[in-house]
Amino acid sequence: MAYIPPHKRHSKDSARNTRFIGLGAHDQFPSSVLLVPTFVESLKHRFVMKPLVLVNSYSATRDETISSTPSETISTTPWESVADEVWPELLSAFEIVRNMLESNGELDEVKPAIFARVGKILFHPNASVSLNSLLIDRVAETTLGQMKTTFYANTPSSYRENIISGVAPKIGFDLEEDKDMFLILLSDSTKPSNSNLYCKCRIKEDKKLELYKVEMNPVRLMIEDISCIDKNLDLRLALQTKRILTSLTDDEMHSIGNIINSAIIDPEVKGGLRWPNGKACSGDRFAVVRIWHTIAKKYKSTSLSLVARHAERFDFENAKGQASIEVYLKLKRLVSDLQEEKVETDSILDMFKDNLKMIWDHFLCCEQFYP
Template identity: 40%
Template sequence: MAYIPPHMRHSKDPQRPSPVPEMLVPKFNGNLNLGSPNNNADMSGKIVYADHAISRWFAVGLDEDGSLPSSVHLEPFSVDTVEHKRGAKPLALVNNNLAKDNDKVCGNISRSTWESVAENVWPDVLSACKIVKNEMEENPTLVARFGHVLFRRNNFLSLENVREEDLVAETALRQFKRSFYTNVPATYMEKIINEVVPKIGVDFEGYKDIYHVKVELNQVRRMVADIVYFDENLDLRLALYTKSTLFALSDDEMNSIRILINLAILNPKVKGGLRWPIGKSYSGNYRVVGVWHQEVKSYKSPSLKVKVRNIDRFRFKSGNGEAIIGINLKFRRIVPEIQDGEIDTDSIYNGFKDNLSLIWDHFLGQFVI
């Protein structure tokens, strides 16, 4: 069944009717997390990195000398929002010798693969957790996301230059600006829900249908590691982040946010599902910069939490939006155990490796997309 964006769906369930264009009367979130603001946090919708953030990428499947296999090439990757903003498609590393459906063995990924990823990423996880603990009381969150590592075109460097100059691939490609695109096919989402979830011991937690109005501060990234795996159709991002917090708001500021939320109008025909009357998308010092409509299914166990999200979003500044499917895997125990300091590091590391083994076996090596 083809994926239908949330704003185009029509519900047959009388208990959950399709949204209609009417005034939205949501409950204002009185549980705002108020505290000390982070220096790099802003309200513009930009991605925010902490002052000492760790951000790097590496590839699994390089040749012994660290160079890219001859079958791997940088090829254009279609993302409408990126093309609209920059006028050109981003690039992704593509393996032209990727095994066909009949040749691929599901889940047959060597232990050394995920162990090497663990060895590469673990020092960064420990370092980022230590920095956060010294700066603030809150525990950060460690998650895994699935999608594609994308590189922005570089007019002064091409993959052919990398090969001709015999440069180490990971070093050379750092000269390209990169991003991580988290959209996955509907077939992947269905496989995760129907086949993977029952196997990995997570139980259904709940369903949420949420509208996000972007007037709050962003998450702050503390550590990001992007892993390209040439023998699979999806790449992996491991990210450690903390929630940005708002300093104590005045009564006037709180009222301005309430006014914005109360003026929102439900409209299932537009991206993001919400719009504001002309001239009413700002109040006081606050302006709506974007809206997200999310339908989220959550599954959890004591050690993991899986979120399957249908996301429909719209950015007012650029005037464009997109509907994507995202799969998030949250490591529930790793970071609290590091922060508490009551369990030896080797035991926590073994748990981290077990989680990566599960990811490789069930989330990356299951099937051809």
């Protein structure tokens, strides 16, 4: 059983589309599907009430799940249902990518990517939804549609180790590289508040940072959050573009370089970096907003790339840090084929379904995610 959770909403840089797959009569899930409160440390200051997660107290077999669902709302397998539902939105969003690529010229490099991230969809109760009714009554689409959601991508360390040592070699992924890098997010006073610069940095032998790429913050063109009730992890599918900046002036690069070169690697501080007083900015234009330190293993196959990483973040604006363990895939071949001038959409859709089947079979289970 799978569904793409409630409410069609628009954020500042994406359209989050929501559909349900596998509903019973009156837009309700089977009685075995429950909403259970959980605790997430990093979200405790943002929401008054504990978030809720969907769990299935009875794991039906594939045949039982399909036979209990109206035939017109689901195809032969959950991954095919998801693919068929998502595909029109993906094609529509990719038309925007084509226009961006055609209009970009040679100023900067625009790179699209389709991500499949694993994690858990959290539902946040509000004043219009009774928490008692959520926990007692059967779960309905209309009820879920009244709540905000968060996709929480932090997974257990045991899950990451299983992906690295078991899943990746089993399904034909080869280790491409171990990656230890810092990502420094800079604000730019000459740009809108959501137009930040992402500075990707390597660690040199002398323990200093080396800037090797500057990007604009990614633009998300499509997000689909899919709750996989018969699994214990959920799935996010997203299409986004990033713009690698090659048109920065020498003065701009010099100012950015001064901030990067002033950074001191310090494992004892949150985020792993600190700056001498006054060095985390350059004049009145650029200033450090947020930092990430990521240690990752990157794998590749003929059509996909896989990243299993530990990420430590620190936000300079609110002085809060967060660590997470994340696993995601990039659907490289799908993006490449969609960029072809003459697109054979049927064959690409079949490949998309194969990708989702592989994810469904190997990436959506872990020993324990939430109590």
